[in-house]
Amino acid sequence: MAPAERIADAHPLDRLLRSDRLPHIWCPGCGLGPIMNCYVQAMLDSSIPLERHVIVSGIGCTGRVPGYVNIDSFHTTHGRAIPFATGLKLGNPDLEVTVFSGDGDLFAIGGNHILHAARRNIDLNVICVNNFNYGMTGGQLGPTTPRGAITSTTPYGNPEEALNLVHLMAALGAVYVARWSALHVRQLERSIARAFEKRGFTFIEVLSPCPVGFGRPNELGEGLDEMRLYRLECVVDDDADLADCAIDLRAHRPLVLGEFVDIERPVYGEWEA
Amino acid sequence: MTQKAPAVLTGRHFMNGDVACAEGALAAGCTFFAGYPITPSTEIAERMAQRLPEVGGIYIQMEDELASMNCVLGAAWAGRRAMTATSGPGFTLMQENIGLGIITETPCVVVNVQRGGPSTGLPTLPGQADVMQAKWGSHGDYEVIAYAPASPQEMFDLTVKAFNAADTYRLPVFVLADEVVGHMTERVVIPDASAIPRAERPQPPFPPGEGLLYQPLDGALVPPMPPVGEGYAIHATGLTHDERGYPATSAEVHDRLVRRLRDKILRNADRIIEYEEYLMDDADVCVVSFGSSARSARHAVNAARKRGIRAGLLRLITVWPFPGSHIAVLSERVKAFVVAELNLGQVETQVQRFSTRPVLGAHHGGGEMLTPEAVLNAIEEAS
Numbered sequence: 001m002a003p004a005e006r007i008a009d010a011h012p013l014d015r016l017l018r019s020d021r022l023p024h025i026w027c028p029g030c031g032l033g034p035i036m037n038c039y040v041q042a043m044l045d046s047s048i049p050l051e052r053h054v055i056v057s058g059i060g061c062t063g064r065v066p067g068y069v070n071i072d073s074f075h076t077t078h079g080r081a082i083p084f085a086t087g088l089k090l091g092n093p094d095l096e097v098t099v100f101s102g103d104g105d106l107f108a109i110g111g112n113h114i115l116h117a118a119r120r121n122i123d124l125n126v127i128c129v130n131n132f133n134y135g136m137t138g139g140q141l142g143p144t145t146p147r148g149a150i151t152s153t154t155p156y157g158n159p160e161e162a163l164n165l166v167h168l169m170a171a172l173g174a175v176y177v178a179r180w181s182a183l184h185v186r187q188l189e190r191s192i193a194r195a196f197e198k199r200g201f202t203f204i205e206v207l208s209p210c211p212v213g214f215g216r217p218n219e220l221g222e223g224l225d226e227m228r229l230y231r232l233e234c235v236v237d238d239d240a241d242l243a244d245c246a247i248d249l250r251a252h253r254p255l256v257l258g259e260f261v262d263i264e265r266p267v268y269g270e271w272e273a
Numbered sequence: 274m275t276q277k278a279p280a281v282l283t284g285r286h287f288m289n290g291d292v293a294c295a296e297g298a299l300a301a302g303c304t305f306f307a308g309y310p311i312t313p314s315t316e317i318a319e320r321m322a323q324r325l326p327e328v329g330g331i332y333i334q335m336e337d338e339l340a341s342m343n344c345v346l347g348a349a350w351a352g353r354r355a356m357t358a359t360s361g362p363g364f365t366l367m368q369e370n371i372g373l374g375i376i377t378e379t380p381c382v383v384v385n386v387q388r389g390g391p392s393t394g395l396p397t398l399p400g401q402a403d404v405m406q407a408k409w410g411s412h413g414d415y416e417v418i419a420y421a422p423a424s425p426q427e428m429f430d431l432t433v434k435a436f437n438a439a440d441t442y443r444l445p446v447f448v449l450a451d452e453v454v455g456h457m458t459e460r461v462v463i464p465d466a467s468a469i470p471r472a473e474r475p476q477p478p479f480p481p482g483e484g485l486l487y488q489p490l491d492g493a494l495v496p497p498m499p500p501v502g503e504g505y506a507i508h509a510t511g512l513t514h515d516e517r518g519y520p521a522t523s524a525e526v527h528d529r530l531v532r533r534l535r536d537k538i539l540r541n542a543d544r545i546i547e548y549e550e551y552l553m554d555d556a557d558v559c560v561v562s563f564g565s566s567a568r569s570a571r572h573a574v575n576a577a578r579k580r581g582i583r584a585g586l587l588r589l590i591t592v593w594p595f596p597g598s599h600i601a602v603l604s605e606r607v608k609a610f611v612v613a614e615l616n617l618g619q620v621e622t623q624v625q626r627f628s629t630r631p632v633l634g635a636h637h638g639g640g641e642m643l644t645p646e647a648v649l650n651a652i653e654e655a656s
C-alpha cells in the first residue's frame with residue numbers, strides 16, 4: 001500500500017497485544033476477541049500504569065488470553081488461576097491483578113478457590129468468559145451448561161441445573177458483580193474499568209458465543225447468530241433479583257445483564273493496617 | 274506492618290524440628306507462607322502464622338493444598354521467598370502445580386513432613402515413603418532437589434539451603450523431612466543474620482523490552498527471572514514454550530525445554546549433592562540412610578563396630594539428585610550395602626542401580642522409628 005493511503009501505522013491497541021503471536025488460535029465467531037479487546041481498552045483508559053497490570057488465567061480457550069496481552073501474564077493450570085493470582089497480589093499489593101478465565105476453569109475445577117477468594121475479599125478482578133461449555137476440550141458439559149443443552153458428554157440433554165454465577169458471587173460478598181455479553185462492548189469496558197477502581201474482589205461474567213463447541217449442537221447457529229440472540233433477548237436491569245437471573249439460552253426468557261452489585265467491604269488483610 | 278521481632282532468632286534454642294524449619298525459612302528471608310494444615314507438618318504453619326506478621330511477612334491459610342501451592346507460586350513471581358509445608362497426602366495434591374513450578378521455573382520451597390501412607394495411612398506416625406513421590410510425583414520429565422534433614426538443627430539449616438537452591442536453579446525445592454524429625458525437640462543453634470548464606474535469582478542483564486526471558490544467560494542453564502510489575506511483559510505458561518516464553522508445542526521445542534530443565538539440575542549435581550560419611554574409610558559394609566532412620570543407622574554402625582564388623586554410614590543429605598556415582602565408587606571398596614529406610618525399599622532400588630555389590634534392605638513400612646537392632650541385623654547378614 002502506498003504511504004499516502006495508509007490511515008494509521010499501527011492499531012492503537014497494538015502495544016498492548018503481542019502482535020508477533022497473531023493470528024490467535026480462536027475460532028471464527030468466538031466472543032473471546034471482542035472481550036479481550038474490552039480488557040485491553042479498559043487498561044489503556046485506566047489511570048494505573050500499564051506495567052502494574054498483571055493477567056492470570058487457567059487453561060482452555062479463555063486461558064489463552066494472557067498469551068496475547070503484552071503485559072506480565074501468567075497461564076497457569078486448570079482451575080488454579082485464582083490462588084496463583086492471590087499469591088501475586090498479596091506478594092506485591094501494587095499490582096492490579098486480573099484473572100481472565102473460563103466458566104469451567106473458574107467454577108468447576110476451580111470452584112473452591114473462587115468461593116474462598118470472594119469470601120476473603122482478596123483484591124482481584126475476575127473476568128469470567130461464559131460460553132456454556134468446555135470449548136477447547138471439544139464441547140463437553142460444564143457447570144454453566146443450561147439444563148437440557150446438548151454437549152458432547154450430554155448427548156441426551158444436560159440433566160443438571162446450571163450455576164447462576166452472578167447470584168453466587170453476590171452471595172459470597174463480591175464487592176462488584178456485573179454481567180454483559182460479548183456484544184455489549186461499551187458496557188463491558190466500563191465495567192472492567194470500574195473493577196480496576198474497586199478495592200476488593202470484583203466479578204464480571206461475559207456471555208460469549210462458542211459456535212464450534214456449543215452453538216452448533218444446540219442449533220444456535222454461527223457466532224453472529226448468537227450475537228443476534230443477545231441483541232434480541234438481553235435486557236439491562238441493575239436491580240434485578242439475582243435469584244431469577246439464571247440463564248437458559250433456549251427458553252426465550254430475557255437474559256438479564258447489568259451492574260448488580262457495587263458495595264464496599266473490608267479487603268483481605270485490611271484489618272491489620 | 275512494622276517489624277516487631279527479628280527474623281533471625283540468633284542464639285541457642287530448644288525447639289522441635291517443625292519450628293526449626295519455620296525459623297530456617299524466616300532466617301532465609303521467607304516472607305510468604307500459604308498452606309493447609311496437615312499432621313505432622315502443622316506446627317510449621319502455626320509457627321509461621323505467629324512469626325510472619327511479626328517480621329512484616331504474610332501468612333495465609335488456603336482452602337486446600339492445590340490452592341496453597343499455586344498461591345506460593347504467585348507470591349514467588351511477586352518477588353517473595355515463599356513456601357508451603359505439608360505431609361504426604363497434601364504433597365500429592367500439590368504435585369500438578371509443582372509441575373507448573375518446574376516448567377515455569379518458579380523458585381519456592383515445599384516441605385513434606387512425611388508420615389505413613391498411602392492415602393490417610395498413619396496420620397500421626399512416621400514414614401519415609403514419599404521418596405519416589407518427591408522424584409516422580411508430577412508428570413513429565415524433570416529433576417528435583419530434595420533435602421532430608423535428620424535433626425531439628427538440619428530442619429533449620431537445610432530449609433535455608435532449600436531457599437538458596439530454589440533461587441539459584443529456579444524451581445520448587447523440597448525439604449523431605451519425616452514425623453520423627455519434625456516432632457523431635459533438640460538444641461538448635463541459629464547463627465547471626467550475617468552468617469546466613471543468601472543466593473539471589475538470576476536477573477535479566479537487559480532492560481524491559483529487550484532480550485529473551487527464557488534464554489539462559491551465557492553458558493548457564495538457568496534463565497533470568499525478571500521482576501513482575503517493571504514492564505518486562507513476562508509470559509509464564511505451563512505449556513511448552515520457546516525462549517520468548519510463548520507457547521510452542523512442537524516436539525523439538527519440547528525436547529529442548531525439558532532437557533534444559535533436567536540438565537540444569539543434573540549438570541550441577543556435584544554442587545548440589547550433599548552427604549556425610551561416618552567410619553567409611555575402612556568399611557566393609559556401607560549403610561545408606563537418611564532422615565530419622567540415619568540416627569538409628571549410626572547406632573547400628575557403632576554396635577557393629579563393637580562386634581568387630583567394619584561398618585560405616587553414608588548419610589544422604591540430598592536424596593535428590595541421587596549420589597549414584599558416589600555409590601558406584603563406594604561399591605568398588607565395600608563388600609555390601611545396607612539401605613536403612615522407613616519404607617519398603619525406595620532408596621534401596623536406587624542403590625541397586627549403581628552398586629556392583631549385594632544390597633540389603635533394613636526396612637520398616639512406617640508407624641514407628643526404624644530400630645538400631647533392625648539395621649544391625651541387616652549389617653550382620655551383609656558382613
Ligand code: SF4
Pocket residue numbers: 025026027029030031032061062131135136209210211212213214
Ligand atoms: S471452541 Fe468456542 S470458545 Fe474456544 S475458540 Fe472456538 S468458539 Fe471460542
